[in-house]
Amino acid sequence: MIKVLSTDNPNKAAIVKQMLEENNIKVVLLNKQDSSYLMFGLVELYVQEDQLEKTENLLKEINNERNT
Numbered sequence: 001m002i003k004v005l006s007t008d009n010p011n012k013a014a015i016v017k018q019m020l021e022e023n024n025i026k027v028v029l030l031n032k033q034d035s036s037y038l039m040f041g042l043v044e045l046y047v048q049e050d051q052l053e054k055t056e057n058l059l060k061e062i063n064n065e066r067n068t
Contacts, residue, residue, distance in 0.1 A: 001028060001046040004055050008033075013043040016059070023058055025051045 007013050013029060020027045025047055033041035047055045 002049055002052050003044050003046050004052070004059065005045040006042050008039070008042055010043045013045055016062075017045055019062070020045070020047065020055060020058065023054070025055055025058075 028046040
């Protein structure tokens with residue numbers, strides 16, 4: 001599996017995960033945040049290597065929409 005997102009915002013990770021799943025991409029969310037202090041640690045998303053290109057294209061599309 002390949003990491004495609006690393007963020008300190010669990011809401012952002014959940015939204016991206018849902019969007020990828022809606023596009024038939026299997027996603028694993030790994031929450032490395034401290035349970036007592038959510039400001040420490042990251043939330044990471046991983047996808048299968050064979051779905052990496054499709055994932056990258058979707059993430060670029062999201063970034064382009066936000067920047068316009």
